[in-house]
Amino acid sequence: MTVLVDCQGLTKHFGHKAVLQQLDLQIHAGAPIALVGANGAGKTTLLSVLCGYIQPDQGRVQVLGHQAGSPALSGRLGALPQDAQFDPDFGLARQLHWLARLQGMSAAKSRQETERVLALVDLTAEAGSKVVQLSHGMRKRLAIAQALLGEPELVLLDEPTAGLDPLHAKALRDCIQQLSAHCTFVISSHNLFELEQLCGTVLMLEQGQIRQQVAQVSEAGVLRLQLCQENYQPLLPLLQQLPGLVSFLIVSKLQLELRYDAARVADFDVQLLQLLHQQDIDYRQLSRGPSLEQQLFQSGS
Numbered sequence: 001m002t003v004l005v006d007c008q009g010l011t012k013h014f015g016h017k018a019v020l021q022q023l024d025l026q027i028h029a030g031a032p033i034a035l036v037g038a039n040g041a042g043k044t045t046l047l048s049v050l051c052g053y054i055q056p057d058q059g060r061v062q063v064l065g066h067q068a069g070s071p072a073l074s075g076r077l078g079a080l081p082q083d084a085q086f087d088p089d090f091g092l093a094r095q096l097h098w099l100a101r102l103q104g105m106s107a108a109k110s111r112q113e114t115e116r117v118l119a120l121v122d123l124t125a126e127a128g129s130k131v132v133q134l135s136h137g138m139r140k141r142l143a144i145a146q147a148l149l150g151e152p153e154l155v156l157l158d159e160p161t162a163g164l165d166p167l168h169a170k171a172l173r174d175c176i177q178q179l180s181a182h183c184t185f186v187i188s189s190h191n192l193f194e195l196e197q198l199c200g201t202v203l204m205l206e207q208g209q210i211r212q213q214v215a216q217v218s219e220a221g222v223l224r225l226q227l228c229q230e231n232y233q234p235l236l237p238l239l240q241q242l243p244g245l246v247s248f249l250i251v252s253k254l255q256l257e258l259r260y261d262a263a264r265v266a267d268f269d270v271q272l273l274q275l276l277h278q279q280d281i282d283y284r285q286l287s288r289g290p291s292l293e294q295q296l297f298q299s300g301s
Contacts, residue, residue, distance in 0.1 A: 002029040004154050004184055005050060010059035012045055012208075019045045020056070021208035029153075031200030032176060036192070041205045043188045044082050047156045051079045064154060068222035075103040078152035080160055084143035092123060092142055095131070096167040100149050117145040120175050122168065136163050144172065148179070157187045162192060172199055196287075219263040221246075223269060226285040227254045238275060243269050254284075 005027035012020040019042045027033060035043050048054045049061060052069020061068040064076050086095055093114050100110035118124050121141040130137045147155055160176075162170040176185055176198055191196055195202060204212040230253045235241060239248055239258065244265030249257040260268045269286065276283055 034195040034199035037205035075150040078147040093127040
């Protein structure tokens, strides 16, 4: 398996505060990887070190086989910084074209790439607009577009959907899933639901070190049902009649967890959906396995 990122003993201080402390980390090519942690845990600092924006005080950092910040990574590593800024008085397409040229693309290839990434983030119609004319969400989508220039092998995204409306946040998630066949994404976010939908592995950063790694593998025999209304009481006796049901747990006012005998009833999820339809009960989501929140914060309790 290809190693994209290799950190050993990574340490970074700001004044007397150690933000990263002897951090060891390897990231392999594959499904998107989530980076989670409390504010101040070191997520943005780690991504900044990997991009070469800041230098570590100690340790070894290699990205795609090169030292972080190496010119050899141009076009191979894409990044969305937390507070990405553009020249407010230049057009979107002009700025992306210039950034593509800095990666070494020809003029024709730069124009082609600019059109491609603007389409990915639904900004084609604003290609000639100046950045100062854009809303906050549009500026965020522009920043994501620049991270995708050149079809990089590794893309680091710091809070990619913060400030996006629900429609464009979903469109970005769909885009990431589509591009993941050829690119590995590392996504820092506080949105656990979003990360749960996207990521195969979750890294939890705490006090400057990777404290926990969770592989997102669906657990056979466990379903989570998210309802639209709190009045689920009439549903409970009907659930108990479903073949294969072992138990159910009321997780919250809108969420139930159902455990069933997957070996005996392989289509339990289908039967559950048929029941909901017959009873005209609306639901928001049906998913397998324990939630990411439960895996991260209840495993040690």
